[in-house]
Amino acid sequence: MTAPDPMSGSRDFLAGAGEMATLMRAYDWTTTPLVEPEGWPSGLRTAVRLLLNSHHPMHIFWGPEATFFYNDAFVPSAGPERHPSVLGRPASETWGEIWPVIASEVAKVRNGGGHTWYEDRHVPIMRHGRLEDAYWTYGFSPIDDDTAPGGIGGVISILTETTKRKALEDSLRASDRRHRDLLRQMPGFVAVLTGPTHVYEYVNDAYVTIAGQRSFLGHSVREVFPDLIGQGFFELLDGVYATGEPFLARGIPIRLGGEDADRFIDLLYHPIRNDDGVVTGIFVGGYDVTVQNRATVALRELNETLEQRVAERSAALLETEERLRQSQKMEAVGQLTGGLAHDFNNLLAGISGSLEMMQNRMQQGRFQDVERYMAVAQGAAKRAASLTHRLLAFSRRQTLDPKPTDVNRLVEGMQEMIQRTVGPGIPVEVVGASDLWPALVDPSQLENALLNLCINARDAMPDGGRITVETHNKWIDERASRKLDISEGQYLSLCVTDTGTGMSPNVIARVFEPFFTTKPMGEGTGLGLSMIYGFAQQSGGQVRIYSEVGEGSTVCIYLPRHYGEVGDEEGAAKLVTLDRSDQGETVLVVDDEPSVRMLITGILEDLGYLAIEASDSAAGLKVLQSDVRIDLLVTDVGLPGGMNGRQMADAARGVRPDLRVLFITGYAENAFLGNEHLAPGMSVLTKPFAMDAMATRIRSLIEGDLEAKR
Template identity: 65%
Template sequence: MRLPTHQLPQALIHTPYGRDASIAEALLREAGATSRVCPDLASLELALGEDACFVLVTEEALRGTDLGGIAAKVAAQPTWSDLPFIVLTRGGGGPERNPAAAHLSEALGNVTFLERPFHPATLVSIAHSALKGRNRQFEARARIEELRESEERLQTALLAGRLGSWEFDIEAGVLTSSATCKAVFGRGPNVPFTYSDLLASIHPLDRDRMQAAVRASITDGIDYAIEYRTLWPDGSTHWAEIRARVVRDRYGARPRLVGVSSDITDRKTAEDRLHQLNETLEERVALRTTELRRAHDAALVEAAERERMEDLLRQSQKMEAVGQLTGGLAHDFNNLLAGITGSLELLQARVRQGRTAELERFIGMAQEAATRAAALTHRLLAFSRRQTLDPRPTDVGRLAAGLSDLISRTVGPSITVEMTSASNLWPTLVDPNQLENALLNLCINARDAMPDGGRIRIEVENVILNPLQAEPRGLSPGGYVSLGVTDTGTGMSPDIVERAFDPFFTTKPIGQGTGLGLSMIYGFARQSGGQVRIHSEVGRGTTIRLYLPRHLTSAAAPEEASLSPGLPPQAEPGETVLVVDDEPSVRMLVVEVLGDLGYAALEAEDGRSGLEILRSAARVDLLVSDVGLPGGMNGRQLADAGRALRPGLKVLFITGYAESAVMGAYPTSGMSVLTKPFALEGLAAKIKALIAGDPSPS
């Protein structure tokens, strides 16, 4: 039990003669009590208080003194306290034989008389008993204080919940109620409120029901719970909710109803209003339906107008993007066409003049410009994610390591190249050639961002992205191989980062960049099922990171390039190739190549005329067809129809880009794709390999 005292309880000693005080202090110490010596009666009176455990005095110290102050303090003790006094006497006995002792007993209350001389153990025993009794009083004080605190908490909770407490003594018919309870019935806190007043406050139509509920609770012991109307002294009607329970004393007697009351007028008013609203629900539903229909029609009109405006905005943005794209294309292609047409005009003029010595130079200039134009279209196709890829299981770490020497030579000696690759890298399904181009392009961009030198760090690692990590990157959760290129260059501002993947957008000086490098990398990453992200800080550098999906098969070993291409393979006698292309110049070039290789050639300008040839008895060893053909039949449809007529027909598609809607995911067995523009040697090798039955012509 907690003893909430301000200081440790002490026994008070008032034995002012001789060595009595020191002897008493020693004996009380044996009884387990700490003591305090009061040398005079005034100090004793001052020390009396709730924390004193008992008082030890001698009768002669009190004889002839005014005990009024001490008697007043004893009489003013709280109900739990009965401070023990031990009075040492010299003869005369207790109050029954000694008038002086009787006077002390009357003044001090709880007095034990000990006649001297006595055995010390007797005083120790009496002191121990007094201390034990006083400790029980302290425990009673602690319980009383806890009960008071509990009562205060209960009252606080009742006030917070606006609950009024009350108690009804059933046998005496006495009602005791709190101020909050009186307020529920419209009474002030100081106004008397009897059980008769309570009955008079209940609405006449509810009074019998209330009294029946009280009788049932008393008789059957069930909880008393009821709601009824109340009539306030000002004539207004309110609602009260009453809850109570019958309690009895420890002997099962003196039954009382103890409970709480609350004002529920606001709730009842809301319920009545709701009931009234429900009674007119059908009418209001019809009215509301009409209003909603009108609002719906208005919303449809507004949505249509908003959609029209959004279409106008999208069209405006599309035209702006197309303008930017076509402007960049026109600039670059005009430069390239100027080189091609100028070289051809000079070539034509030199032939007329008979000056053949410079022909090779002009031919080389035209071929170089044409090659650059082809590279430009490949970059555009990469950005649009419609380039023809040759995906293979690839070890990105091994691929990056193989490029380290080329990257170091490309960026120059003023830039340090660091490369780290995690062990046990997962393979990823990508076109290794395109990935090499992307990595080299990123390193060149990093070099250009560090004109005064710096450091490039290439990192390859496995990463697993959970949904929270994958969503901001525009990826699905799962495993990815991360290829990051970090430089210590000038960095990019947020608005530059936002536009970095736009085609033809570049911050490099005129003539030093096409603005297609990052857009090509973005298109390649997205077409490979991955993503690319940029993190950059102005003045601190840039990190560009590719995320490529994990592939579950092992990576293939890198292919060794052939060092001696050799002579173009020649046709076997009678081998025939059907060429289908709506562009006469392309047909002419293919037929010329076929003729140089010894193949017989058949020509068709669209899918339907090509199908007629396939239906005929003419020999066809290989079908060479453009993918996009006019007349309602594309190249893939022609190939499928041709194979239905001639099972095992070999097919070579030549196309500007591989249209997924036409080609499907990848060509099937016996089919191959050659992307325009192409080298004639490459065309010859593809044709011969397909006719010879090579399952994977390259």
């Protein structure tokens, strides 16, 4: 016995605030074979209620006449020519160009043929006054009606227009050079993470839409999303990076800070591997399926395989995109390494050749030529150090020495050198803002950045022009902070403007990317603006480019305002001869590089100090924990032996609380060194260092220790 229908004789199934619910309630159904809604079959009432409460495009063909129903989500597909006139009318009259294609499919389902499913089917449609090519993924499912022949009264369809996605897939197959633009056009969200801490390298607009406005690039996921702690996403990322096995899941609940309900996402984590097969990052992709997930419960019986098919197609598409992205990145790495090898080989040739000539001349007794070859070798070594510093700046891993700096004074002091560098045919004008705020910045690195920008400006003006260097005070409000991707506050800007060829929007969009260069192979290393970008970011600021083709370019470095005083400019340091000590001071030198220990030991002997050597942290700590007199510890930061230089020094201070320490480093191990939090009596010197600079620093630390003990 069939249970009574609780909605029989009621119009409650037409309830709702949507446009189509309103239209259906107001429609004169007596003009159709269905007559009044109170008498509609229960199967139709249930299907209409489901249709009106779904946010996914759906429509219904009911009865032999195929009377047409549809919901709000289908309105854009219907187009202005048909909406709302097709409601309640036979499909054969209102869908003239489509009905010949789908009529047999609808009839098959209505006659008991079961569910149907079609993917990316080409079904042209009349919209906007013309027949448009369109592709659809859709399925037809029967609607039960005990009063109808065969027990089926109509057909319900859930559909997705895939025209845009189909075009995207075709574009991906056509050219891997356009893959970044295609990533931005994807209907889902995309991000690229690098390294074991999962640092953001790329996000598309859809990712920002779901995650909100945050500072992504250059930051790890744990820094960007502290509100996701405990939800399992970080652990999944760690697992994919460690095992190299991809992770794919549908409908995962996620709750960001400030939200009072879960959202649901389809999510893919896929490992990125280098040529050796080692995992170097993770490709993140997926869709916000919150709306679809809430409709899934009602639609599951109608389309049991939909989710699996969409997930498989999405996974295949995302895997293709990952391969394209990795291919382009490897090509760029090859171009960069070629330029670096060229430059370093030139420098090594100058150094090794000079050393051989010095050896020959010394064997020949021609000592008057030794100094000339020595100068050549030293010059090449300094250029090699400069190239290394540019690489570290590019990666934002250099050791900076920030000082309160008057940027106007710095620019004025460089004007003559810049003018000589760019040549007399390009005048250089300096416009300094009055009362310019000071900045806390490494002045030598800022000088390098300014000189680099002026050289770039010169290269952009092959037929001559003008370079203008300007400084300004800037208040960055909320709107400007979003545009510049920096925090709100007070900044000073240093801008270099040229009247050269300018840059296209495509070049501007990529000019700060790793390895990107517009110069021919072999001309420079390709670091350029990437180095300046890294320096600005590491200094707490930002760099931006404003340019149009044929109208010149302006590059601005933004630096946070420093609220301290700037001291008087000191004169250039002069080389002095340091007297030998006769107090028997002892210095422990810990470095795993024998040549570095040899050089430092030579300096100590010239200063009259006793040197003790150790090649790793374990041996060094053993000496420090003994009763041997140690007046100063000179140690590399990166050491073998179970601990780094900072850890060894901290352990030694447990038994020698007043121990003076000089850290030497060829890399910015800031995470270990804690450069901004060095304890009193600790100092740092960056490799490669000048011998007189090392001697002066050692003498000042030891004399400071002796003065403190008096």
